[in-house]
Amino acid sequence: MEPSPALVLDDDPSVGTAAVSTPALAVDAQYWADPAPLPLDCGQTLSAVQVAYETWGRLNAAADNALVVCHALTGDAHAAGVAPGATRPGWWDALIGPGRGLDTDRYFVVCANVLGGCRGTTGPASPHPADGRPYGSRFPPLTVRDIVRLQARLAQALGVQSIVAVIGGSLGGMQALEWAILDPDRVRAVVTIGASLAHSAQGIAYNLIGREAIHLDPAWQGGDYYASGRHPDRGLALARMIGLITYQSAESLRRKFDRRLAQDSTAPPDPATRFQVESYLQYQGSSLVRRFDANSYLVLSRAMDLHDLAYGRGSLAQALGQVPPHTRTLAIGISSDILFPPGLQQGIVRALHAAGRQATYAEIDSPWGHDAFLLEYDQLTPLLRQFLATVSDGSHRGVAGHGSR
């Protein structure tokens, strides 16, 4: 709960924690080419889809010890370990490893880069199979369900018969909830952190600002910028800056920066005055540009807006009625989250209970806002450990069709 100055100039909020990856952790970025066309909710179909993923631990003989970790908007498959040549561990390294909250001595952990992303899985910067040029403006709009359907195919391809739990925060938490409905026979439990049954009006509003910032950058060129030598770096940086404000809180920004001046800055009212919070946001905005694609930001933030468990399923109650009665859900709220306030996680639990389904609420007490799911490992570790211990093993899940294990 102390101020966390180490965060100030780091690219990733997960840096600054005490946990450091052990060399024993395997880091193997792998690629899977989906042999079948992927029909999307929008009516279009993607073909020649590739998925980048990493795994930790080993799939057991029954193929029923998998944990699926879903990343957030600008995350990627590299959830744990130090990649060759990299200096930083993955974004959930403190949670994934031998003896950690997601214990790789026991579980087979899989994390895939999302469809529409830009870190190895097919997205707007990928070559269109028809002409080999980047999709750009031709990339179709996606839903969280499209993202999950592709990952379920990956799980199938990896031979996973049963998933102990699908776990994710933010956009990852939205995916986890959809998994329970879209792959009910395989998924035994869901952990959703800082997410919601449907994206809020305020969340849609913030995402709109980010997209308009990218559209405003003349280098965006309607989305077909890849061959031009100009990328919408300023627009993407601005979108990131807006996001970063919503991932924190008034209190976390006060603790980290208050009204302190940036280094070498002059005091107000000098026109050259720069506050630390400004240099932080500008630095972080510029940092994202080096590892992320603006069109992916557009597609994935829109997928968040479209997230609504009820959509196309009649009603929320009917949608949740598709979650099997044996599926367990842990919804974790973050006390200071301004983007997904705790009430939204409590709403998930209430709705599941109303549908006669199992669900538990837990709350991370943190001043760091939405980002707490990337920071508060001391609280997340026991929550995850205890919850996973309550999930029945594959032999008790009572689902027909997997009796051969």
Added chain:
Amino acid sequence: MEPSPALVLDDDPSVGTAAVSTPALAVDAQYWADPAPLPLDCGQTLSAVQVAYETWGRLNAAADNALVVCHALTGDAHAAGVAPGATRPGWWDALIGPGRGLDTDRYFVVCANVLGGCRGTTGPASPHPADGRPYGSRFPPLTVRDIVRLQARLAQALGVQSIVAVIGGSLGGMQALEWAILDPDRVRAVVTIGASLAHSAQGIAYNLIGREAIHLDPAWQGGDYYASGRHPDRGLALARMIGLITYQSAESLRRKFDRRLAQDSTAPPDPATRFQVESYLQYQGSSLVRRFDANSYLVLSRAMDLHDLAYGRGSLAQALGQVPPHTRTLAIGISSDILFPPGLQQGIVRALHAAGRQATYAEIDSPWGHDAFLLEYDQLTPLLRQFLATVSDGSHRGVAGHGSR
């Protein structure tokens, strides 16, 4: 507390209230040319400064019945009444008039457009005295104190001997607090609504986003766009959209829009899906462009960032020590304000008490966020009426130098 759908497509949140201006209210935009150069906190000096202002009611013989109303970032001097040719009353019309909270039968109410603005008072779009061309990028950075010093000169020019109260919300509330320090002999009371002792790190962060949006618009041209025929309309609209989110709350956006679709929009996941909250923000952003100048937005939002009562006065305690002991302050918080949470108003009262000064806290219970100061007249009216009744008349204020009244 009911949903307020009338707000959805209106330019100004003050519209949609029951109050309608009575024709009996005088609406007289007037202009005052400051004969003296105005030294600014940044070290520069402005000359040939003009102020646009409106007044309601009459200054009494003792010239001690004035109320000064200070407007917010994109407001103007037209606080009440219907201007000739206009269809809408001023932004605080429901509070200013005969028998209203700020009773024009009793008080002489003055509201001036702020320095740096674009509604009649000298700002970046005004002609530079040296060459008659708009200031543009030559306009100096301002502080809230600069804004208040000019208004104090106006009060002097209008013959106001004593001010019953300076009243404002948001940037207007910051001005009110500075008035108490900068013109201590004239000001008997201050009402500050949704403001703070110093702008918060989160507030600075949001303002940075708005300025970067304007800077990102190629039509901004470094601020010298007036003669080019191209104005940074898209950047200003985006800045406004960001502001609007912070003026509301997750709950108010949920009540007004939730996930409803815009008229004639198709349902998700169709790529053409548009949510009402998106069309609302885009409409409101475009609306501001018709009445506001992007450079004024830059200058005034920066003045908010620089707002800090302690700056240049040693410490906060020393700054508040300059408020006379007889000055009364009413700090009004708004329960759902995400830009100036109630704790900031409570902080004003605590700091004044610690300095041995009079101060009272009151809270507006509202779901509408920061905008509540433009909406919750049923709560504001009795608060203002009761508070003003406690302010001593000029003869009891115990200040030397005005005994000739």
